[in-house]
Amino acid sequence: MSRGEYLLRRLGLALFVILGVLLVTFIVSRVVPGDPARLYLGPRASAERLAEVRQVFGLDDPIPKQFVKYVYSTLTGQLGYSFRTKRLILDDLKIRLPATMELVITTTLLALLIGVPVGVLGAAQRGKVFDQLSRVVTIAGVSIPAFWLALLLQLVFFGYLGILPLGGRISQEVMLSHPINNITGFYLIDAILTGNWIAWRNAALHLIMPAAVMATYPISLAVRMTRASMIDVLSETFITAARAAGLSEREILFRLALKNGIVPTLTVMGLLFAYSVTGAVLVEIVFTWPGMGSYMTDAILNSDVYVLFAVTLVVTMIYIGVNLLIDFIQAMLDPRIRLGRGGEP
Amino acid sequence: MRAEPGSSIWWFRRDRIAVISLAIVALIVVLAIFAPLLTPYPEQGRGEPNIVEKLKPPSSTHPFGTDSLGRDMLARVLFGARISLVGGISIVLASTGFGTLLGTLAGYFGGWLDELISRITDIFLAFPPLLLAMTIAAAMEPSLGNAILAISLTWWPWYTRIARAQAISVRERDYVKAARGIGVRDGAIILRHIFPNILTPLVVQGTLDLGAAILTISALSFLGLGVPPPTPDWGGMVSEGRVYVQSGRWWIGTFPGLALFITIMSFNLLGDGVQVITNPRARGELQE
Numbered sequence: 268m269s270r271g272e273y274l275l276r277r278l279g280l281a282l283f284v285i286l287g288v289l290l291v292t293f294i295v296s297r298v299v300p301g302d303p304a305r306l307y308l309g310p311r312a313s314a315e316r317l318a319e320v321r322q323v324f325g326l327d328d329p330i331p332k333q334f335v336k337y338v339y340s341t342l343t344g345q346l347g348y349s350f351r352t353k354r355l356i357l358d359d360l361k362i363r364l365p366a367t368m369e370l371v372i373t374t375t376l377l378a379l380l381i382g383v384p385v386g387v388l389g390a391a392q393r394g395k396v397f398d399q400l401s402r403v404v405t406i407a408g409v410s411i412p413a414f415w416l417a418l419l420l421q422l423v424f425f426g427y428l429g430i431l432p433l434g435g436r437i438s439q440e441v442m443l444s445h446p447i448n449n450i451t452g453f454y455l456i457d458a459i460l461t462g463n464w465i466a467w468r469n470a471a472l473h474l475i476m477p478a479a480v481m482a483t484y485p486i487s488l489a490v491r492m493t494r495a496s497m498i499d500v501l502s503e504t505f506i507t508a509a510r511a512a513g514l515s516e517r518e519i520l521f522r523l524a525l526k527n528g529i530v531p532t533l534t535v536m537g538l539l540f541a542y543s544v545t546g547a548v549l550v551e552i553v554f555t556w557p558g559m560g561s562y563m564t565d566a567i568l569n570s571d572v573y574v575l576f577a578v579t580l581v582v583t584m585i586y587i588g589v590n591l592l593i594d595f596i597q598a599m600l601d602p603r604i605r606l607g608r609g610g611e612p
Numbered sequence: 613m614r615a616e617p618g619s620s621i622w623w624f625r626r627d628r629i630a631v632i633s634l635a636i637v638a639l640i641v642v643l644a645i646f647a648p649l650l651t652p653y654p655e656q657g658r659g660e661p662n663i664v665e666k667l668k669p670p671s672s673t674h675p676f677g678t679d680s681l682g683r684d685m686l687a688r689v690l691f692g693a694r695i696s697l698v699g700g701i702s703i704v705l706a707s708t709g710f711g712t713l714l715g716t717l718a719g720y721f722g723g724w725l726d727e728l729i730s731r732i733t734d735i736f737l738a739f740p741p742l743l744l745a746m747t748i749a750a751a752m753e754p755s756l757g758n759a760i761l762a763i764s765l766t767w768w769p770w771y772t773r774i775a776r777a778q779a780i781s782v783r784e785r786d787y788v789k790a791a792r793g794i795g796v797r798d799g800a801i802i803l804r805h806i807f808p809n810i811l812t813p814l815v816v817q818g819t820l821d822l823g824a825a826i827l828t829i830s831a832l833s834f835l836g837l838g839v840p841p842p843t844p845d846w847g848g849m850v851s852e853g854r855v856y857v858q859s860g861r862w863w864i865g866t867f868p869g870l871a872l873f874i875t876i877m878s879f880n881l882l883g884d885g886v887q888v889i890t891n892p893r894a895r896g897e898l899q900e
Contacts, residue, residue: 280734283731283734284734284735284738285738287731287732287734287735287738288735288738288739290735291735291736291739292747295747295748295751296751403629406877406880406881406884407873407877409880410823410827410873410876410877410880411873411876411877412827412830412831412834412847412850412869412872412873412876414831414834414847414850414851414869415850415865415869415870415872415873418850418853418854418857418865418866418869419866419869421857422857422862422865422866425857426857426858426860426862433857433858542740544740544743545740545741545742545743548742548743548746548835549831549834549835552835553854563746564835566750567746567750567835567836567837568836570750572747572750572751575746575747575750575751576747578743579739579743579744579746579747582740582743583738583739583740583743583744586738586739586740587738
């Protein structure tokens, strides 16, 4: 299989999966609850309002026709209205996505910058104290409930030490005295671009706890993945050959072995991304971080179920896209995949 | 108990961490079963309020303090273990059961049935699991059963993949071919020859996933999508603790979360140990 053929096949599969994902959300949102209009309006809706909503959303049409309309409107970005905010869900998301992405990107960077080196060292010192310690710490890291860790940090750093803010993205006073101009939507970047250092410091302080909580799982996962694949790579003959040729241990580890060992870690980056976005739901609510997670928890509290379906769709699409991107990068890095060893099982 | 050197139990016992975690898991199960006998306030553990003593910090009469309705937190935490264990185990049983059934059918029969099941599996794997579970749970009434159902609906595809791969390899073994040759019906072959031989990796995976199942169901409860009050549930109790961070009432969220953390961590360490005994490659870890 050539590289082009492989990529086309992946793309085709992704398109098929997107259609399937739409079918699943359609079934769960329209067919399962019985009366979607009631789901949309809540239990105390009047008969007239119900009839009106059925009319507006075409809920009296035959199911296949409804599905076609659903696919068309979703793919053209019409995700419907939020019953609670009375705004287009897409508009709400545009405001909230940057806040969540700021968290997710910080988290992913932390996972790579901390997780990969620790995993490499664990593999190099296999079985020694550092490795044993990192085994226990990373198992703790994947076991600790994010929402509980968030609460503990708040109790310690806000309640007891009083050095970090309880929640939010920036203090109200700072937002009034040194407002951030919206350029990219990322507070830290926008503050740098406008030289607004007071706001930058404040935003960074607000970011510390949520980012630390959200990064715990991805860092632990990155350590475990990197360690496992590095152990495999380090037992290969070309490493022995490099040692015999007198390369320094640091060069062997970080230049030679890591190039091969990082491929599986890249594979889980898509998974990490999904975990971070879903993790954001649990973390944002604790830190009142105004992102997609808070948007979803607000929707849960108000039974605004269509917001949940819309966000699930958007995140799943991003997830599929990221996974596709990773497949492409892997195909570039690892020649075996192009030759048909990888792909579908 | 003496174990033959080289046997699975022998290997397991060499992994000290796994042995300790098995002991903790056993202890948690015992605490959950005998919860009503272990606390002087079983009715509060089940949810009965006791307003007179609300929001008391930890003391000798209430080692974990009391919550906003004056209930003894230790009793609540003990009773909460029941929900977490029942929830976690039910999720794993339901999703391994359904996943194994589909995966075996796909792997054994192949052809269009395999194609159909595999593509449906692909679609469900495309969703971030917790997100889909949240959305499904939100579309239903909050209850333990619905939370279990919502999570299981997002978990089965992983087991389907494992079961399918296993069934494909077992299908080609001689005894299966022989059974088919003498005219044994497919149903009987699957029950007698395929299932027993594909079970081990599924059981291992199920054990590995128990911690994650307990974590997921507590996350749904934390979001208000799990067990409704007054039934004690660790995720819901941590959620209540959020309200009291600013007033410094640390005990309300801390203890249920700690119980959750210890339980999940023990299951995960146990899962690690189970993987070691069934995967000869991982045994190297213990020899050094």
